[in-house]
Amino acid sequence: MQRYLSYRKTQGASDDTVNNNKLYLHRLLEFLESNRVKKFSELDNQHILKFINGLGYYSKSTIHCMLSSLRGFLKYLFENGILEYNLTYLVPKSSYKKEARLPTTYTKDEIKHLLASVDRGNPKGKRDFVMVLLAARLGLRASDICGLKFENVHWETNTIHLVQKKTKKKIELPLLTEVGNAIIDYLKFGRPQSDLPYLFLRAGQPYDRLEEPTLHSIVSFYLKQAGIKNIENKKHGPHALRHSLAGILLEKKTPLPVISEVLGHTNTEGTKTYLRIDLDTLRQCALDVLPLNTPLFEGVK
Structure with a gap:
């Protein structure tokens, strides 16, 4: 995960984006530890689907960001030979769109x-x-x-x-x-x-x-x-x-x-x-x- 975050920096991601990725991947890490998954090579479809199904109580914006971070990380694992299969297809596309708000101004x-x-x-x-x-x-x-x-x-x-x-x-x-x-x-x-x-x-x-x-x-x-x-x-x-x-x-x-x-x-x-x-x-x-x-x-x- 640390290597992935470093990779994101080399790709031009801002510090805020990398910190957000770190937060969401930490939640994934906690999930994997609770399910006794000790290596990413042990990840399978059921783990990913169970993790996604457990996101229901988060806000729509958080779920959107979580899925995006998960998708990018799974792609990284596959492209670096850590996962045998590309599991990104399991991550659904989020239809969330940030609501437009008028900027606050003072006279x-x-x-x-x-x-x-x-x-x-x-x-x-x-x-x-x-x-x-x-x-x-x-x-x-x-x-x-x-x-x-x-x-x-x-x-x-x-x-x-x-x-x-x-x-x-x-x-x-x-x-x-x-x-x-x-x-x-x-x-x-x-x-x-x-x-x-x-x-x-x-x-x-x-x-x-x-x-x-x-x-x-x-x-x-x-x-x-x-x-x-x-x-x-x-x-x-x-x-x-x-x-x-x-x-x-x-x-x-x-x-x-x-x-x-x-x-x-x-x-x-x-x-x-x-x-x-x-x-x-x-x-x-x-x-x-x-x-x-x-x-x-x-x-x-």
């Missing part, structure tokens, strides 16, 4: 209230303000904000250069005056003394690099602090601020390729999902409902 006024709620009179507030700004003004993902290093900030050109953790794509973003001043304020009066290359560190000891879940909690805290309504029923992490930036750019009639470049998407397909939140423009596409006495509705009861 320009709500973002303004969010930023105003951060107390910048202390080191932690100075740090939090910069991180929230990077998500709200530049649309950076939490992973890229937490991984931002001194070398990524190019003061001589007023730009930020980085390779996105998720897409591995290089992006160049403008170092807005507001963002640059906030970074300087944090570095001079807020950041603990440390030789670590990362801009953002924990506010208390040990002064390690800040992790993504912490940033999510930070954004969530200030959204509540700002008194923004109904956040319990909305996403309230840094990714929601990224979505909000896309919505604000759409309101300004920014072309889709430009928004795609700002968000660091590999192509405009990933950006098209934000078209669904541009309600003003969508209203222009709405058609009038025809009267019932038109020929179109003849014979309709």
